[in-house]
Amino acid sequence: MTTMPLLNDIAGYWFDGAMRTLEAFGRGYGSPETDPPAVTPYEIIYKSGKVSLRHYTPSERLHKTPILFVYALVKRPYILDLQADKSVVRNLLQQGFEVYLIDWLPPTSDDKNLGFDGYVNEELANAVRAVQIREDVEQVDLIGYCFGALLSLLYTASHPENVKNLVTLTIPFDLGVRELPISNLVDAMSDASVDLITKVYGNCPAWMVNANFLSMAPVHHAFDKFVGLYRNAERDGYAEMFDLFERWMMSDVALAGETFRELVLQLSKRNALVKGEFKLGGKKIYLKRITCPLLNVVAEKDDVVHPQSSMPLPDYVGSSDKRNLTFPVGHLGAVVSAGAMTKLWPQIGAWLAARDNNDN
Amino acid sequence: MSGKQSQVMGELSKFMQAFWVELPAAAANKILGKGDEHALDKAGWKAYDAFVSLANEATNQLYQDKTVGSVTGQAMETALRVQHIGNALTSAFFGNLWPSIGLPTASEFASLRTEIAAVRAELADALAPVEIEEEPVERGYTLTDDGVRIFADGRGLKEEDDDDAAA
Numbered sequence: 001m002t003t004m005p006l007l008n009d010i011a012g013y014w015f016d017g018a019m020r021t022l023e024a025f026g027r028g029y030g031s032p033e034t035d036p037p038a039v040t041p042y043e044i045i046y047k048s049g050k051v052s053l054r055h056y057t058p059s060e061r062l063h064k065t066p067i068l069f070v071y072a073l074v075k076r077p078y079i080l081d082l083q084a085d086k087s088v089v090r091n092l093l094q095q096g097f098e099v100y101l102i103d104w105l106p107p108t109s110d111d112k113n114l115g116f117d118g119y120v121n122e123e124l125a126n127a128v129r130a131v132q133i134r135e136d137v138e139q140v141d142l143i144g145y146c147f148g149a150l151l152s153l154l155y156t157a158s159h160p161e162n163v164k165n166l167v168t169l170t171i172p173f174d175l176g177v178r179e180l181p182i183s184n185l186v187d188a189m190s191d192a193s194v195d196l197i198t199k200v201y202g203n204c205p206a207w208m209v210n211a212n213f214l215s216m217a218p219v220h221h222a223f224d225k226f227v228g229l230y231r232n233a234e235r236d237g238y239a240e241m242f243d244l245f246e247r248w249m250m251s252d253v254a255l256a257g258e259t260f261r262e263l264v265l266q267l268s269k270r271n272a273l274v275k276g277e278f279k280l281g282g283k284k285i286y287l288k289r290i291t292c293p294l295l296n297v298v299a300e301k302d303d304v305v306h307p308q309s310s311m312p313l314p315d316y317v318g319s320s321d322k323r324n325l326t327f328p329v330g331h332l333g334a335v336v337s338a339g340a341m342t343k344l345w346p347q348i349g350a351w352l353a354a355r356d357n358n359d360n
Numbered sequence: 361m362s363g364k365q366s367q368v369m370g371e372l373s374k375f376m377q378a379f380w381v382e383l384p385a386a387a388a389n390k391i392l393g394k395g396d397e398h399a400l401d402k403a404g405w406k407a408y409d410a411f412v413s414l415a416n417e418a419t420n421q422l423y424q425d426k427t428v429g430s431v432t433g434q435a436m437e438t439a440l441r442v443q444h445i446g447n448a449l450t451s452a453f454f455g456n457l458w459p460s461i462g463l464p465t466a467s468e469f470a471s472l473r474t475e476i477a478a479v480r481a482e483l484a485d486a487l488a489p490v491e492i493e494e495e496p497v498e499r500g501y502t503l504t505d506d507g508v509r510i511f512a513d514g515r516g517l518k519e520e521d522d523d524d525a526a527a
Binding site (some may be wrong): 185189227231 | 421
C-alpha cells in the first residue's frame, strides 16, 4: 500500500461523492426525469393521480395470476431493475410471471393532504383495478417492498377479495421495536415538530428523507464507502455498481405531508397498526381480515427495518397459509445481491407458482 | 447502557491492538527485511477496519443517549419554529409591500404558470388533429415526361426554351 496514491484516490472518490450530493440537493433529489435508462423494457399502461403503472411482459408466460409490485414511496424504483443480472423484475419475468410495477409519482404541494387512505384506497386501488381490467382477472399477487409492503398489507386488509397471494418484503410492521439506534432520535422528535414540518414545507422534503437514510449509517456515508470503492476498484463491475447505487441513494422523493404525519405519529410513535388502532378513511384496519396466503420475507442483516420489526407479522393476519422466510442479506441486498437473485427470488417465485391455479 | 459502553470499550481495545501493536510490528518487520509489503498492507487495513467498527459503535451509542436525543429533538423543534415564524413574517411583509411597488406575488406567478400550462395544453389539443392538405397548384399547363409544357391553347414549350427566354 503506497500512502500518497491511496489518499489521492480516496480524496478523489470523496470529492465525486460530495459533488453528487450537491447536485442532488440542487435538483431536488429524485424524479422520473432523472432516472437512468430502463434495463428491462416496459410499457406504461395506466397513469393517473400519483401512480404510473408499468407493465413488463415475459418472453413465455407460465402463470395465470399477474404480479403487482408495490414499491416504496421514498426513493425511485429503478433499484428493482438496476442491471441485467441484478434485476428483480427480470428475475420474475424469467420465471414466467406477468409483472406490473407501481412507480409512485412524487407528490406536489397540492398533495400535502394525501395520507395513507388516499394512497391505499385510491391510488393503489386504482392500480389494482387497472391490472384486473387489462388481465381480465379478479385477483392479483401483491409483492410489496419496505414501505410498499406496508401499503400492500393495508390494501389487502381493506380489499381482501382482490388479492390472491401477498408477499411482504422487509416490511416495517412492528414499529414499537427500538433495536435500531436511530429509533431514539425519532422518539425524541416531538409531535409539534412533526406538525411543524408539514406546516413549513407542506410535504416532508426529499432532503429530509435523504438525511434520515444517511444518518442511519453516518460513518459509512462520510468516508467508509469511498475507502470500500478504493479497496474493490479492481473487482469486475464494482465501480459501475457503486455509481448506480450512489445515484439511487440520492433519488429520494418527498413524502406527502399527511402520509408523513401518520407514519411518524400513528405508526411509529404509537405503533397503532400492531395495537389495532390504525384507521384508513375513518375505518379501523383489521389484519385478521387477511386470509390469503402470506409470505413475509425478512432480511436478517437489515439495518433500515430491523428484522424484529418484520418478524411478528404472520401472527397478526388471519391466513392459515403464512410463513416467514428469512434470508441472510441486508435491506438492499434483498433486491440487488447476487445471492438474492440466485436463491431468494427463485424461492419467492416458486412459492407464488405453487399457489397459482386457474380458478382466478 | 453499561453493556453498550462495554461494546465500545471492546471495539476500542481491538483498535488499540491493531493500530499500536500489530501495525508498528508489521512496519518494523518490513524495515528489518523480515516481513513483506503484503503483511504491512494487511495490518494497515486491519487497523482501519477496527477504527470503522469503533466509530460505528461510538455513533450508535451517541444516538441512544437520552440527552443527545432530547437536545437534537429540541434543536429541531426550535429551528422549525423559527422557520415557521420567518415564513409567516415574510409573507405578511412582502404580501403587502410587493403589490405596492408593482411587483407580482408568488401566487400571481403560480397562477400565471398554471394559465400558461392550460393554454399550452389547449393549443396542443387544437393543433393535433389538423392536417394541412396541399392545394393543387393551378399551373395552366400540363408537363410531359420529356419536360414539354403543353398549354391550354395547344402551344408547347420546353424547359430550356424557357431558360433562353429568361436570358
